Amino acid sequence: MGKFQWDKHHESLSLFLYLVIFFSYQLPSSAYTLPDKYFINCGSNIAVNVSFQTFVGDSNSDVSFTKQNSFVTDNRQASETPPLYQTARVFRKQSSYEFKINTNGTYLVRLHFSNSTDVSDAIFNVSASGFLLLHDFTVQKIGSSTITKEFILSIPIGKFLIYFVPQESSFAFINAIEVFPAPPDFISDEPTQISRTGNSNDYKGLLSQALQTIHRINVGGPTLTPDNDTLLRTWLPDDSYLTNSGIAKNSRVLSGRPNYDIVTEFIAPDLVYKTSKEMASNDSNITWSYDVTRDARHLIRVHFCDVISISLNILSFFLYINSNFSLNINPYQKVNDFATPFFMDFVVDSDDSGFITISIGPDSNSFYQNAFLNGVEIMEMMGKSDLVPVTHKSNNMYPFIIVGVVLGGLVLICIFGGLLFIGLRRRKSKHVETSEWSPLPIFKGSSHGNSKTPSREGTITVSPVPNLNLGLRIPLDEIQLATNNFDKKLQIGKGGFGTVYQGTLRNGFKVAVKRSQPGSGQGLPEFQTEIMVLSKIRHRHLVSLIGYCDERLEMILVYELMEKGTLRDHLYNAKLPCLSWKQRLDICIGAARGLHYLHKGASGGIIHRDVKSTNILLDENLVAKVADFGLSRSGPPDQSHVSTGIKGTFGYLDPEYFKTQQLTEKSDVYSFGVVLLEVLCARPAINPALPREQVNLAEWGMRCKDKGLLDQIVDPSIRDQINPNSLRKFAETTEKCLQEDACDRPGMGDVAWDLEYALQLQQTAVVQEPHEDSASNASGMLSSHVFQRLPSTNIEFEGDDMSIINEDESDSVPSASGVFSQLKMDEAR
Template identity: 45%
Template sequence: MAILLVLLYTLFSASTIAYSAFAPFVPPDNFLIDCGADKSSILNDGRTFKTEDQSKQFLQAKEEIKVSVEKGDVPSPIYLSARIFVTDAIYSFHLTKPGWHWVRLHFYPFKNDQFDLSKATFSVNTNKYVLLHSFNMDNNTNYVLKEYLLNVTDPQFSIKFMPMKNSAAFINAIEVVSAPDDLITDDANDLTPVGKFSGLSTLSYQTMYRLNVGGPLVNSANDTLGRTWTPDGSYLKSKALAKSVTVATTVVKYPDGLTPLIAPQSVYASAVEMAESNVNNPNFNVTWNFEADPAFGYLIRFHFCDIVSKALNDLYFNVYINGKMAIADLDLSHELENQLAAAYYKDIVVNASLMSNGVSVEIGPSKLDSGDLNAILNGLEILKISNSVNSLDGEFGVDGSKAVGGIGTRKTVAVVGFAMMFGAFVGLGAMVIKWHKRPQDWQKRNSFSSWLLPLHAGDNSFMSSKNSIGSHKNNFYSSTLGLGRYFSFAELQEATKNFDANEVIGVGGFGNVYLGVIDDGTKVAVKRGNAQSEQGLTEFQTEIQMLSKLRHRHLVSLIGYCDENSEMILVYEYMANGPLRDHLYGKNLPPLSWKQRLEICIGAARGLHYLHTGTAQGIIHRDVKTTNILLDENLTAKVSDFGLSKDAPMGQGHVSTAVKGSFGYLDPEYFRRQQLTDKSDVYSFGVVLLEAICARPAINPALPREQVNLADWAMQWKRKGLLDKIIDPLLVGSMNPESLKKFAEAAEKCLAEHGVDRPTMGDVLWNLEYTLQLQEAFSQGKDDQDDGNSIATVAASPAIVPATPNASTPDTRPVSHPEETNSPAKSQATDEHSGTAMFAQFTNLSGR
């Protein structure tokens, strides 16, 4: 009986045997080429890279050069030689077994007397896939490894190097190595919509990140597939929230169907868990942040091995990607049929629509009321997925075809084709109509009139005057459409001293803004667009659409335009005191008093309130910040720059759109869900309020990590009741404590995590006006005290309460609310925040 039990135990253990029992993977194809070398190179992992002649590869190149250096800051000798191409060159490989193959390209841009490889620009294609498009090292002096996983179906496989005009291509080493057939399965979970994604085996991949989470570097000597796993520390948002844990590799078991080909034992033998799990706090996550190309989808592979639990069913946790639930209530012991310390992995596909600001991966405790409050992650791989034209870099395929979408495009190509065909017919019809209505002098004119026409199709003859310069017809139609006065290009040249660089008062993606003087000395701001800039074209179009229907005392006014000589020029009222930001920090300007700051914030709030409610549909600004709040000669605040603005959606609460805005001001909910609402402006305005009181930027990477993001840092002090400790020192002693308290409450409500919990701009405006009344009463009391009068009124609240607003007739009068908003006062912190320069607006050590 005892012998039988031993046999049964042995059979059971066979399904979870150690790594040493597995035979290493022997690739049928194993081409390792040390390009430009005169002899073979043997690496520390035992692999031998042969020269091009020894490996018997057919290199087709009209002109090629071999170069080398004696030494360099590189991990192996394969980087010390290179092959340079000044015309197209092709490496050809005959594959023993088509299927999955690693393609690894090694680059090291060394310099010698003749060549500086850091300046080379080139593209790299295979028979089917675009690997690199217009690639260059951008003066980077470090070595670079580009790793791809391609499903090669043709026995003849080639890699083509194509230098750009007046440049060259180079390569130090090439690997073309077979990969296991089951390394990539055909199905995975899809993050959006929740469900399954099929067809992974038909795609190609580029390795962007491969992490040994919680552990040290694992190189090709310790991975039978020649992979490198880097430590995760540099990607952690907050190391204070993470705790590394390791065990002996012999502890790790592989269940049936899983082998070290997925990941070696050394990856599963280390992990990161939640550092504060012992304090029973379920409201924070451990977060890793990564940069990523938003034009592509990604396959994210999570590696788990429960090396922290002492008992089965004691660890339940959630996994999030970009703020969305990827894996809910994961119980590893249940997934692995009641095993601990067993390897497990999960693949999640992330569509390009969710990639606006990189990749954020989080782990946190489940909301289930059982088990330890903990979460773990052992390894992580992030692979870029090829687009609809089999490109991994850029939007064009090998044959020049252009991508029409991200993941899943192949499934909808027929629908897309029909839609494109239908759109082509519609567009052709529109072009015919426009052609028949073309201006008589269309051949002489290449202005942005054609760009304006789609905005007012019913009035598309308004630019057709033979004499466009200052013509009455242009003035009539431009005023009718809300575009203001028509300026000739010569007028604006004279007004700006021929667009003198010394007259530049602002710079943006559209081009420059110049100070101009017109007529009898009136100063104006002249925004001259770059006709070649796609960003500028879009922003100009949006801005003119918005300003043609907006007029308000607290919005910068459009005076006129020019559409001559391929120019796109808009003329605005001049704001003598520039942006609010310059008066708060960064410039040697006289400081603003607390009352002045309140009045400026109130003016900006009135402008935004008008945007949200003053038109039939409403407008969302989408780029509220202190540089877009301008001050005139009387310090009257006016909201400017409507290039990113959006019409509010009709009949629904949000408009789905790609995330745009400025770091430090972005609404975290908009960032996560890509759903824009007017409450996104409210969040941004909350950051403006904090800038006004603290006199520092929304993002300052030079500060200690916990202070980088103003919103998070200030709210931490606010929750402690100590906001007065971080306000602008110039305000100390001049503020009514009640006024400061009310102002801080208004800012905190604006910064609530969820838009539904934030007040409207009308509510914010009421609170700010009440704050100003508290301050004025305080100041009047101090004046009375200085005059020897009674100060009894100082402690009393003001007797006058702002009147109820009439939302149907917004105007320049103060808009108020009969009582304070009851929106929740505290903002729930989220781990979407990051302390890096890219994700700095999302920093919060209290976690999710």
């Protein structure tokens, strides 16, 4: 009987435990509590309490670390030094801390360093899980007395090692380490990605990379220390990042607690969501500028919580990131109640300026003309690195296993040695090898296509680009040789497609090599389009495609090198010589001719679809050449295309194309009109930092022209150079390009003609009346020798502008025989 009663109690207890376990899985992420491990006080055998968290001395903890070649530095005599930073573990050689991870997931890893004189000479690397977290790190250049570096990593079950590697004769040190799991759903694996052109799509695989926190900002609020934060984070005020503090004000502070319906307090604490910045006036956008790593990819998280509206559904506004992306924010499409927090994540590429701007501005269709922002977090995305130590494997193996491994290794070495000898005998060119080049993996299949090409190893690899011009294919060996194995010192740019390197072919011809991330498959349609378009056209005002490589799922494009860079660089980079008005006109004329050839001269007609100042490149003589045809569409002239997805760059987009999704060559004409204004005013197409009416260059420029104020917005550096008649003709041409109805815009042939005319007006000394500068009166105003130089309205352009030029007939591009004289190899055909 007693046994039976015990069984009943046992069953009840089992059911209770089952229900506890079951419901623990059903609880929302708010059930998360901050774990108690790992919080390590390095170089110590005592525990230290910081922000209600206990940091255990590493000597007494259950983590292991390299004890050889390590010692402790003690700074306890300095009373002003926080207890956590009074001791440090110092390493003279490569060393590591090892943590036992019991659960797969996303982890927060924080490294704490003191900036004391004892360790100011240290220079070292820190790496973990194949990521180089800190490179040549030193505390000498950091002004604060303590430094915390935070990373977010996906860590599997098993051993997690953090390596400290001193550089040369220096040493490494660490004061404290935090490693603990983040709350559930802390980081989404598929945020929204914003391309350099302003287009948005889903980014997949975020959690396969490491994230380093660069900025964590409490917008409209005070500094928050780990004492005030649910995850022991520090949040800084936003005021020092504002580009114009006079147009922003702090919102009222929410008196109660935010309604955590779709996020938890672990995403951001109450004090972030209870405060915000809002507009001080309803006619100017608020802009923050954040310094970031140049040419790197970043995750941007923006936090919102409406504490400024007086009722529901009366407020919407715009969020701007950099100058090419905008998004309408309607809080009540995300949440159902007042003071309910939400956040949005964006993957954004930084340019070579080293800054990312975030702006908010009013929506003219909103009942309440205002905008707000509560918080910003910016994290640099870090890929795997070759500069990290290899995890040491245990050597506790039986002797016969060791013998077997050694013998097996010798057999494999002999086999590979024989294959390598045979391969070298068959090779016609020398393969370049350096310690920095990562061997390319051999892929056995691909979803991109079914065209198979033999690899150098004799296996079959699948080309991502079937049915393309094989005569332009360049072996990977040659591209490695030309770029010194993609040496970072030869990197000259980075874009949405990939990294661009300067290179030199065997015959001495200088090239630009654009390389996508190997095997990623991203940008494949643009890669194919670029090759198909440029392989069938040649023109002195279009960048020439020298060749491409699709070997082993690489996607590499090789162009002629444009030594002077982009038109945009010369308009905004103060370090470059200022372009004169005549030079600017020549550049615009060249670009217009190139686009006209695309529209009318190429087989079937081609619409560029992404005309902007960064896609107009300049050679050593400042000759303009249109580039980047990845978004191009081809088809019969004057035929519109229905687009299911709007492509282009915000600020340059044809409004009619945007509304109707009907793409024609006149869409390029509109974009070129924006470029003309950009050339005249030397300012971006979109600048959220300016007052509202000046944000969009096209709208602002045409408004100034209508008011007769166009001369006041001209780039001051050239204002005194411009002949008024030349300016008038240029403005007239620009206005025609920017007509709202596409049918009212001229063709690119007429645009080029008008720009030629503006150039002639600049060069002639004839004084004319304002009504006399139209193209129809040209013959009456110019002297005969000038008139003979003007292109006729009855012809398109001279022969080399209109015909499809063979490579060996054009004097503006290298001949095929010259470029490929040393590239013709069996494996490349």
